[in-house]
Amino acid sequence: xxxxxxxxxxxxxxxxxxxxxxxxxxxxxxxxxxxxxxxxxxxxxxxxxxxxxxxxxxxxxxxxxxxxxxxxxxxxxxxxxxxxxxxxxxxxxxxxxxxxxxxxxxxxxxxxxxxxxxxxxxxxxxxxxxxxxxxxxxxxxxxxxxxxxxxxxxxxxxx
Numbered sequence: 001x002x003x004x005x006x007x008x009x010x011x012x013x014x015x016x017x018x019x020x021x022x023x024x025x026x027x028x029x030x031x032x033x034x035x036x037x038x039x040x041x042x043x044x045x046x047x048x049x050x051x052x053x054x055x056x057x058x059x060x061x062x063x064x065x066x067x068x069x070x071x072x073x074x075x076x077x078x079x080x081x082x083x084x085x086x087x088x089x090x091x092x093x094x095x096x097x098x099x100x101x102x103x104x105x106x107x108x109x110x111x112x113x114x115x116x117x118x119x120x121x122x123x124x125x126x127x128x129x130x131x132x133x134x135x136x137x138x139x140x141x142x143x144x145x146x147x148x149x150x151x152x153x154x155x156x157x158x159x
Contacts, residue, residue, distance in 0.1 A: 001065050004083035006058035006149075007129035007141050014050045018043065044134065051137040056144055063148055084126055
């Protein structure tokens with residue numbers, strides 16, 4: 001499972017939605033229900049909405065996989081890899097995933113590093129939530145997350 005700080009994911013998701021055509025609201029409703037006026041809101045209002053809707057879902061999603069890997073009987077074999085590792089060395093990360101799944105016959109010569117501004121890769125920086133979140137959003141995120149994902153981030157840092 002590719003793991004990114006869900007606060008950074010929330011910022012990224014907000015920018016992703018801003019970049020699509022508002023006519024896509026029906027498609028997006030398959031993922032997340034957006035208010036009809038969402039695309040007319042300024043960025044900070046959209047971000048505050050996403051902090052309260054998308055962020056909790058992202059935290060729950062990651063936490064669910066962590067619980068499956070540690071508390072299920074028998075435990076589910078889950079490889080946790082970090083977004084920062086993907087950003088730094090995509091070829092090595094893909095190779096580790098292939099090895100985890102015991103896939104042996106592969107050619108990674110075509111794996112190219114992401115380029116900012118292309119496809120879904122806006123900036124790829126970690127910690128941007130610190131610049132983007134309002135004080136109220138920071139407090140909401142801190143109350144929501146607490147130390148719920150701490151063991152996961154510790155595990156990723158060790159591997």
